Amino acid sequence: MNALLVPLATEPGNRTLTISLFTAVVAVTLYITWWASRQNKTAADYYAGGRSFSGAQNGLAISGDYMSAASFLGISGSIALYGYDGFLYSIGFLVAWLVALLLVAELLRNSGRFTMADQLAFRMKQRPVRTAAATSTIVVSIFYLLAQMVGAGSLVGLLLGVKSDGVKAAVIVLVGALMIVYVTIGGMKGTTWVQIVKAVLLMAGTVLITFLVLVKFHFNLSDLLGTAAEKSGKGEAFLQPGLLYGKDLTGQIDFLSLGLALVLGTAGLPHILIRFYTVPDSRSARRSVQWAIGLIGAFYLMTLALGFGAAALLDTGKGSAVEVSKGNVASPLLAESVGGGADSTGGAILLALIAAVAFATILAVVAGLTLTSASSFAHDLYANVIAKQKPTEQQELRVARFAAIGIGAVSIALAIPAQKLNIAFLVALAFAVAASANLPALLYNLFWKRFNTAGATWSIYGGLISAVVLVIFSPVVSGNGDKSMITGADFQWFPLSNPGIVSIPLGFLFGVLGTYLGKDRTSEARYNELSVRAMTGAGAEGPAKH
């Protein structure tokens, strides 16, 4: 059966090409990191890139942070296998940006400094609120990070055509070491530029492959869809809802639950939130979300061409490379095919190119996540909770760097044994936690005067715990045979794999309960100040001056 497994880049010449391009990506990103490190002086430089990125640059960086390998290879692969249903994830991912644009980005930019917790701590008691916000920041980021790192191991193995677990573990260690270097040395400035480079590479690669696919079908979308439907062996059903989601009523509610988590989660993802601090004012925060919407939307539209193109041009039947890899190699193989086929130079070059883009994608996303958790640890937990007296800026930054090393080491240590587990659900869980724990607290704090410290901690812990507990007792973890994470055990009682539909309302409800049961009204005193600051930018942190 191993002979059937993904014969990608097995030609020695092709593998050399792929490895050289990987090395080039690593060299460019390390150079950027070294360059950025020479400009990092203050805390605002390290945490927020000196707040001096333009709206367009930050928009590119946001796209680079957001479009993970899971969405680059996963969504097109999912379309290649399941047709129309594979496309549904990306719609939730995109519409979610309107929540960020209308309700969160500008107000957060004006009222916070470095982390998500800053904005809550503005009018609440520092210690409990920062502890809660840092906990959920670190939990969400580690879930997301773990999914990316385990994905990186198998992905790079796949792209290089190696199957041994030793090589995958080595890749995880390498990716982990690189992200530690980016974050400890380059800080936010280095990480942002890595994300910008990645976004440009990703967009360029995707535009190229999309163009080559469309040329093959003379720019006739209907023709592309028809061929894909026919080749998939599923006929018109391939273009209709129902192949992947919502087979019965439980499945339909599960799909609704997923949709809610996707659309409400983005504006609560800590690694996205801190990107709004890297621009000089609220107007550039707005511009950066508009850029991100344009870029991310264009990208997801192109994944339609990639996915249906793969279904039309490649073998996606049982036992094929695309099917065995759960769709992950659909885009690279499609690149090879439109480049001229498996034995052509054009095919080899395009395959290596897309593999390198996927690699750059992984690096950029893991760096952003590590920076987010390290910042939150140093700025929220260390400086305001653990340290007996207020540390100096330099002490705090040293802690942030050590935290990045620690978080990197922990995620390497967790990712290696997790290689065999099916952890794809972790990304959906990260969105569910972000929507259930972070979004209620952020929105209440901005728009509800009465909201207080107890309300903030209740909504964060309540949303976090309900999302995680519901997943533990869901079919994702046990009781669903081979599809569960733990096979051979059954302690499942919650029928849905996505907790959002229950945990998001619970997060909002806990916020109200905590507020009224907590009784404390001192947080109302600074509400007017917060609201003036958020709406007008009066007294907001300005860009760093060098």
Added chain:
Amino acid sequence: MDEKVVHERDARAYEAVHDAADFKELKRRYRNFVVPWTIAFMAWYLAYVACNNWARDFMSHKIGGSHINVALVFGLGQFVSTFFIAALYGRFANRKLDPLAHGLNAKYKRERRR
């Protein structure tokens, strides 16, 4: 000046801005844009999710003899509406919110100097 004095001075400036008629107008404009549009795009998105679940015959309806069906057009419609609302909000904020916000920000700076 010690920290407490600075803080009291800032707090007075914030209160002065908060009581200004322009600030109430700014909040009113922001709310009147954001609330209806948020309800609209959430309802439009949830309608799409619900149709994928419970209106599959409608979604599978082909358009004009091509392979393009209602589901795909509805999905692309989500892209169009997202681009449209993002552009509309940007235009609205540039024209109707930013001038008021800038004026209030200047007022805050003046008040702090008093």
